[in-house]
Amino acid sequence: MISRFLLAALALMFVMGTANADQRWQRVEAVTQALDDRVPELEGLSLELPLVAEDGSSVALSVSFTGSLENGEHIEKIRLFAPGNPRPEVADITLSALASPASIATRIRLSETQQVVALAVTNQDRAFLTTRDVRVTVSGCLVGGGDASTMAMANPRLALAGSARQGQPVTVRSLINHPMETGLRPDGQADDDIEQQLVESLTVTLNDAPVLTARFFTGTSANPYLQFQLTPEEEGELKLVWQDQKGEQMETSQPVRF
Amino acid sequence: MGNPFADHLSDVLWAGALLGVVYGMIAQWSRFCLLRGLLNRWQQNDSRRLRAFALAMAVALIGSQWLAWQAGINLTRTPYHPTSLPVVALIAGGLLFGYGMALANACGARSLVLLGTGNLRSLLVLLVLGITAYMTMSGVLAEFRLWMEDLYRPTLPATDLTLITTPMGLDTTTGRLVLSGVLSLALIAWALSSQAFRTSPRDWLGGLLIGLLVAAGWWITGVLGADDFDPVRLASLTFVAPVGDSLQYLMLSTGTSLRFGVTVVAGIVMGSLLASLLTREFAWQSFTSPGHNGRAIVGGFLMGVGGIMSIGCTLGQGLSGFSTLAISSFLALAGIVAGSRLALRFSGGSATSR
Numbered sequence: 023m024i025s026r027f028l029l030a031a032l033a034l035m036f037v038m039g040t041a042n043a044d045q046r047w048q049r050v051e052a053v054t055q056a057l058d059d060r061v062p063e064l065e066g067l068s069l070e071l072p073l074v075a076e077d078g079s080s081v082a083l084s085v086s087f088t089g090s091l092e093n094g095e096h097i098e099k100i101r102l103f104a105p106g107n108p109r110p111e112v113a114d115i116t117l118s119a120l121a122s123p124a125s126i127a128t129r130i131r132l133s134e135t136q137q138v139v140a141l142a143v144t145n146q147d148r149a150f151l152t153t154r155d156v157r158v159t160v161s162g163c164l165v166g167g168g169d170a171s172t173m174a175m176a177n178p179r180l181a182l183a184g185s186a187r188q189g190q191p192v193t194v195r196s197l198i199n200h201p202m203e204t205g206l207r208p209d210g211q212a213d214d215d216i217e218q219q220l221v222e223s224l225t226v227t228l229n230d231a232p233v234l235t236a237r238f239f240t241g242t243s244a245n246p247y248l249q250f251q252l253t254p255e256e257e258g259e260l261k262l263v264w265q266d267q268k269g270e271q272m273e274t275s276q277p278v279r280f
Numbered sequence: 281m282g283n284p285f286a287d288h289l290s291d292v293l294w295a296g297a298l299l300g301v302v303y304g305m306i307a308q309w310s311r312f313c314l315l316r317g318l319l320n321r322w323q324q325n326d327s328r329r330l331r332a333f334a335l336a337m338a339v340a341l342i343g344s345q346w347l348a349w350q351a352g353i354n355l356t357r358t359p360y361h362p363t364s365l366p367v368v369a370l371i372a373g374g375l376l377f378g379y380g381m382a383l384a385n386a387c388g389a390r391s392l393v394l395l396g397t398g399n400l401r402s403l404l405v406l407l408v409l410g411i412t413a414y415m416t417m418s419g420v421l422a423e424f425r426l427w428m429e430d431l432y433r434p435t436l437p438a439t440d441l442t443l444i445t446t447p448m449g450l451d452t453t454t455g456r457l458v459l460s461g462v463l464s465l466a467l468i469a470w471a472l473s474s475q476a477f478r479t480s481p482r483d484w485l486g487g488l489l490i491g492l493l494v495a496a497g498w499w500i501t502g503v504l505g506a507d508d509f510d511p512v513r514l515a516s517l518t519f520v521a522p523v524g525d526s527l528q529y530l531m532l533s534t535g536t537s538l539r540f541g542v543t544v545v546a547g548i549v550m551g552s553l554l555a556s557l558l559t560r561e562f563a564w565q566s567f568t569s570p571g572h573n574g575r576a577i578v579g580g581f582l583m584g585v586g587g588i589m590s591i592g593c594t595l596g597q598g599l600s601g602f603s604t605l606a607i608s609s610f611l612a613l614a615g616i617v618a619g620s621r622l623a624l625r626f627s628g629g630s631a632t633s634r
Contacts, residue, residue: 072535072536072537073534073535074532074535074536076525076528076536076537076539157535159414159418159528159532160417160418161418164417164418164422164426179508179509181508181509195509197508197509247509
C-alpha cells in the first residue's frame, strides 16, 4: 500500500517536474494571446533547431506534427515565437488540408540565447505547443541590413523534391530574395533613419484552392525560405504569390503532374 | 533529415580541406609571407618575398575576375563589400593587425603554417587570435567595434573600384576588366622586374600558385556551393574569423556544423605538417624569453581585434578581398602595411629570426 502510494507520489512529482521544467512560454504575452485560453497539449508537435546557432541571423528551424489527429482534423495554424527577440513574432502559417502532413521548415533570426516556441492549432480548436532552447553565439542583430536600393523582392524560386503523386505528400521549397529590413539596430531599438521593409506574406494556391498562407515578421531571416508538404488530390498549377509591405507582389508557379 | 539537395555541403567541406592542405604545403615550401616580404625589403633591401606577394595578388585578381565572369559569381556579395564603408574601422583595424602581425612575427595564415612545422609559439598566437576575434565579432568588444564602424561610414555608389571607372563612362563589366588588367599588369611588371625574383622559383612559383588558390576558393564556395535554396556563403582564403570558428568548432562540435573556413584551417595545418615532415624541416620550437612570449600574446590580441575590424587579414583582405576589387581591401591593406612599419619603428620589428 505504502509502496503504491510512494509510486503515485513519484509519478506525480515526475509529471509536475516535466510540466514545470518548460513553462517559460506561459510568461510570454504573445504566446498566451495566441493561445487565447486554450490549454495546449505538450506532446505531438516536434520542433527542430540546432542546439548552438553560429549565426543568429539565419537559424534553420523545422516544425512538424507527429501526434495523432481525429478523422477530418488537420493542423490549421502554426505560429512561431522567439520571445528573446526585440519582437517575439517570427511567422504565422495558415494551412489547409492540402498542406498536410503539417511539416514546415524555414530560417529565423535570433538575437540571443533563448527558448523558441512553436504553437499549432487544429481546425477543431485543439492546441499543441512545444519549445526548444537554442544557444546563440553570434547575435542576429549584429548583422547589418541591406541598403535601400535592394529592398525590392527578386528571384522567386520554387521546387518540388521529386515527383508528385495523387494523395501522396511531396516536399515543396520556396525562397525569394529580400533583405527583410527589421528597422531595428544592434541595441534592439527602432532607428528612425531605417524604415522597416519586410516581405509580408506568401500565399500558396493549387488551382486557385488555398494551400498555405504565411505571414512573416521581423523574426524571419533575410531571403525568406519556406518548405512545406503538399498532398495534391488532382493535377494542376501550384502558384506562389509574395507580397511586401509596400503592397508590391511577385509570383511564380509550377505545374503539378502525376 | 533526408535532404536530397544538401550534398553540395559535404563537397564544399572536402574541397576546402584539400585547398587547405595544398596551401599549407606550398606556403611551407615557399615561405610565403607578407610580413617577411616587408621586413626583408625594409631591413635588407631584399624584395623577393614582397614581389611574391605582389605576384600572388595579380594572379588572384585575374583568376577570380575571370572565374566570376565565366561562372557568373557575384563577387560583390562577399563580406569585403559592405554597402556603407566603415572607413575608420577598416584603417584602424588594418593598423592594429599590421602592428600585431609584426609583434607576433607572423600573420594568421603564416601562424597556421608554422604550427604545422612544430612551432609552439604560433599555437599561442592562434589561440589568442581566435578568442579575440570572437570577442570583437560577437563578444565583449563587439560594442566597441560597432562604435568604430559607425564613426564614419559613407555609402558610396559602388563597393568596388568601379567607383572610379563608372564616371569615366564604362559599365561595371568593362570597368572591372580594365581595372583587373591595369592593376595586375602593374603588379606583374613590378614583380618580374627583379632578376633575383625571376631566378628564385620558391618565390615566383609560390606566389603564382597561392594566387590561383584564392581563385580556387571562390570556385569552391561559388560554384560547388551554389544552390538555389541553401547557397554556401561566398568565401575564399581568410584567417581571422575561421581561426575563431575552428576553436569554437573544437569546443561545440556536437551542436554546430562544420564550415568551409574551418576545414581550410585544419587542412593548412595538415598540409604544412606533411610538407615539413617530408622535407625534414619539422622541429619543435618555443619561446626564448618571457618578453618573446608577451609579444606573441599582444600580437595575437591585436591581430584578432584588428582582423575583425578590417574584415580580414593579409590574405583575407590582401588577396581574397583584393581579388574582388573591393574598396575596403585597399584601405585595410594600406593599414596593415603602415601598422607593420610602425611596429618596426616603435617595437623594434621582429625579435628573432625564424
